[in-house]
Amino acid sequence: SKTSGRIIGGMETIFLGKKEIDEELLDELEELFVTSDIGVSTTMKIIDDLRNDVSRKILKNPQQLKNALKQKLTEILDIDNELVKTDDKPYVILVTGVNGAGKTTSIAKLAKMFKENGMSVMLAAGDTFRAAAIEQLEIWGERAGVPVVKQKAGSDSAAVVYDAVLSAKSKKIDVVIADTAGRLHTKDNLMNELKKISRVVKKEMPDAPHEVLLVLDATSGQNAVAQAKTFGTEIGVTGVILTKLDGTAKGGVIVGIVDEMQLPVKFIGFGESMDDLKPFDAGEFVEALFESADETDYS
Amino acid sequence: MFNTLNEKLQSVFKKMRGEARITEDNIKEAIRQVKMAMLEADVNYKVVKKFISGVQEKALGEEVLKSLSADQVFIKIVNDELTSILGGEDPSASKITLSSTPPTIIMLVGLQGSGKTTTAGKLAKHFQKNDKRVLMVADDIYRPAAIDQLEVLGKQLGVDVYSDKDNKNAVDIAQKSYEYAKKSAKDIVIIDTAGRLHVNNELMDELFNIKKAVSPDEILFVADAMTGQDAVNVATKFNNDLDISGVILTKLDGDARGGAALSIREVTGKPLKYVGVGEKLDAFEPFYPDRMASRILGMGDVVSLVEMA
Ligand SMILES: Nc1nc2c(ncn2[C@@H]2O[C@H](COP(=O)(O)OP(=O)(O)OP(=O)(O)O)[C@@H](O)[C@H]2O)c(=O)[nH]1
Ligand SMILES: Nc1nc2c(ncn2[C@@H]2O[C@H](COP(=O)(O)OP(=O)(O)OP(=O)(O)O)[C@@H](O)[C@H]2O)c(=O)[nH]1
Ligand SMILES: [Mg+2]
Ligand SMILES: [Mg+2]
Numbered sequence: 001s002k003t004s005g006r007i008i009g010g011m012e013t014i015f016l017g018k019k020e021i022d023e024e025l026l027d028e029l030e031e032l033f034v035t036s037d038i039g040v041s042t043t044m045k046i047i048d049d050l051r052n053d054v055s056r057k058i059l060k061n062p063q064q065l066k067n068a069l070k071q072k073l074t075e076i077l078d079i080d081n082e083l084v085k086t087d088d089k090p091y092v093i094l095v096t097g098v099n100g101a102g103k104t105t106s107i108a109k110l111a112k113m114f115k116e117n118g119m120s121v122m123l124a125a126g127d128t129f130r131a132a133a134i135e136q137l138e139i140w141g142e143r144a145g146v147p148v149v150k151q152k153a154g155s156d157s158a159a160v161v162y163d164a165v166l167s168a169k170s171k172k173i174d175v176v177i178a179d180t181a182g183r184l185h186t187k188d189n190l191m192n193e194l195k196k197i198s199r200v201v202k203k204e205m206p207d208a209p210h211e212v213l214l215v216l217d218a219t220s221g222q223n224a225v226a227q228a229k230t231f232g233t234e235i236g237v238t239g240v241i242l243t244k245l246d247g248t249a250k251g252g253v254i255v256g257i258v259d260e261m262q263l264p265v266k267f268i269g270f271g272e273s274m275d276d277l278k279p280f281d282a283g284e285f286v287e288a289l290f291e292s293a294d295e296t297d298y299s
Numbered sequence: 300m301f302n303t304l305n306e307k308l309q310s311v312f313k314k315m316r317g318e319a320r321i322t323e324d325n326i327k328e329a330i331r332q333v334k335m336a337m338l339e340a341d342v343n344y345k346v347v348k349k350f351i352s353g354v355q356e357k358a359l360g361e362e363v364l365k366s367l368s369a370d371q372v373f374i375k376i377v378n379d380e381l382t383s384i385l386g387g388e389d390p391s392a393s394k395i396t397l398s399s400t401p402p403t404i405i406m407l408v409g410l411q412g413s414g415k416t417t418t419a420g421k422l423a424k425h426f427q428k429n430d431k432r433v434l435m436v437a438d439d440i441y442r443p444a445a446i447d448q449l450e451v452l453g454k455q456l457g458v459d460v461y462s463d464k465d466n467k468n469a470v471d472i473a474q475k476s477y478e479y480a481k482k483s484a485k486d487i488v489i490i491d492t493a494g495r496l497h498v499n500n501e502l503m504d505e506l507f508n509i510k511k512a513v514s515p516d517e518i519l520f521v522a523d524a525m526t527g528q529d530a531v532n533v534a535t536k537f538n539n540d541l542d543i544s545g546v547i548l549t550k551l552d553g554d555a556r557g558g559a560a561l562s563i564r565e566v567t568g569k570p571l572k573y574v575g576v577g578e579k580l581d582a583f584e585p586f587y588p589d590r591m592a593s594r595i596l597g598m599g600d601v602v603s604l605v606e607m608a
Contacts, residue, residue, distance in 0.1 A: 222340075
């Protein structure tokens with residue numbers, strides 16, 4: 001693998017040679033949790049639960065503690081993450097998120113995945129704002145071998161997405177994936193623009209967009225919680241794509257998000273090429289959360 | 300989020316009001332709250348620990364005993380310490396040093412999507428306003444349409460962009476752009492590099508070789524204000540490999556508390572120079588340590604109250 005190690009040794013090191021559960025062990029777990037971006041409140045919630053089980057002698061030794069911990073996290077994360085089912089054609093996916101999170105690249109990866117599953121795909125160049133965003137999507141479309149519907153820079157993105165849906169309908173295309181410009185959840189005008197895309201698409205297909213996927217960068221800290229909350233309530237996000245898991249960041253912020261909002265992670269991204277996407281697997285993610293960086297390899 | 304933290308802290312400090320001096324005992328809860336506030340702001344766990352123990356030492360020191368109100372002194376010490384670590388009140392440390400023999404070469408590096416290309420445009424605009432002749436260099440040969448992106452920005456600004464779509468060697472492009480800059484008498488050269496992971500050795504070597512080829516006057520690490528705990532790993536590696544000269548923090552126009560600023564400062568010791576506050580090319584400001592400190596603590600009102608007292 002192309003990665004090299006870092007200092008932190010992961011969960012195995014913490015448990016190494018431990019014969020009993022003491023405060024030091026719990027402190028080290030707390031540190032591991034927080035440094036994985038799980039966040040203070042979620043960390044406290046989980047550790048306090050464990051501490052309770054320890055004092056009630058439900059967990060008697062470090063091995064039991066370790067297993068209970070993994071099980072607990074896996075339970076939190078393991079919620080239904082299948083794509084929403086429908087008989088509609090095309091299946092419309094709207095991809096959103098803050099700036100630079102990995103939306104456009106994830107769209108290319110999704111396009112490839114659908115194509116490999118025998119479906120026809122069309123992309124909508126809904127980011128009409130960022131410099132060369134349309135060109136970027138076009139290059140990906142070419143590489144994936146899927147058509148891209150676009151207008152010129154600066155045009156109305158709702159119109160672009162609407163066009164794509166109409167065009168896909170007439171061409172009997174299975175899936176439309178719409179790119180949108182990156183936006184911070186704090187910008188009301190830009191959030192309204194997203195709602196408009198959804199509204200306009202519904203005119204043609206009442207149940208569309210069938211999926212609204214929020215792209216979250218695994219490198220990000222607690223701000224991702226605010227992102228998930230605002231995008232979630234404002235535009236009805238149906239799932240998350242967690243990107244950039246090929247670095248040393250663990251993406252732990254997702255634990256609190258899934259726990260609190262019951263928002264499933266549907267896919268993870270772990271690289272810059274079209275193959276670096278796969279469905280989220282809670283068990284695998286939890287294992288990786290506690291490994292040191294050089295052990296983690298999602299591909 | 301800011302409000303609830305403020306309230307929490309206010310109530311802690313209210314409890315402390317009336318105490319004659321700070322003792323280990325009466326700041327226990329306050330310290331816990333400050334620690335929580337900083338962790339919630341994404342300051343790295345180890346950095347928080349170190350910071351807290353430093354402040355605790357100070358707070359228990361002599362100067363505090365002379366004071367009238369323990370809570371106010373404590374807030375002030377926390378805030379002052381944070382401000383000072385972030386760069387103090389001296390803004391000159393955050394200036395970009397122009398070379399005495401032009402062109403001044405600035406190289407932008409960082410993780411994928413952190414905001415390098417946009418920042419290249421912002422810096423170009425900044426220097427353009429100061430009547431400098433600027434060249435931007437499209438040295439990201441990997442990301443689809445990365446070159447187009449910089450060219451669009453160049454066109455918007457009327458700033459020259461050096462690019463070569465047929466050249467697949469980023470070191471060579473940098474080298475040639477430097478020669479071009481000298482020939483065309485540019486004052487400033489801004490090199491936009493591809494985003495990369497700090498653990499990708501091959502690509503980190505590429506940056507090192509670009510550095511060797513053109514000896515930049517500034518190597519600026521561009522970091523996203525939303526970055527979490529991993530900021531320490533990333534910044535440490537970029538700094539160790541490249542000996543960066545400063546940091547630019549982007550996307551501060553959102554509600555991220557930006558604790559990464561402190562983490563990066565702590566592990567690299569390098570100054571934060573500018574911040575990005577929007578997608579437009581004029582959404583660019585100098586870094587203000589005092590503003591950043593109160594943002595990270597999330598207790599701006601409390602601090603200004605103390606300042607007025
Ligand atoms: N290492 C890594 N890089 C990624 C991943 N996904 C995307 N990237 C990179 O992150 C950068 C930003 O990706 P984009 O797909 O352009 O992100 P975006 O959300 O569309 O960005 P905006 O449209 O500007 O908001 C690019 O350099 C991508 O190659 C990933 O899973 N791992
Ligand atoms: N809101 C906001 N967005 C920003 C800021 N700086 C950059 N962006 C946006 O962040 C996204 C990524 O910016 P880029 O400049 O493409 O980032 P990059 O580091 O060059 O990305 P790669 O080349 O893929 O590594 C774009 O959507 C930019 O418009 C900022 O200060 N505020
Ligand atoms: Mg994009
Ligand atoms: Mg770039």
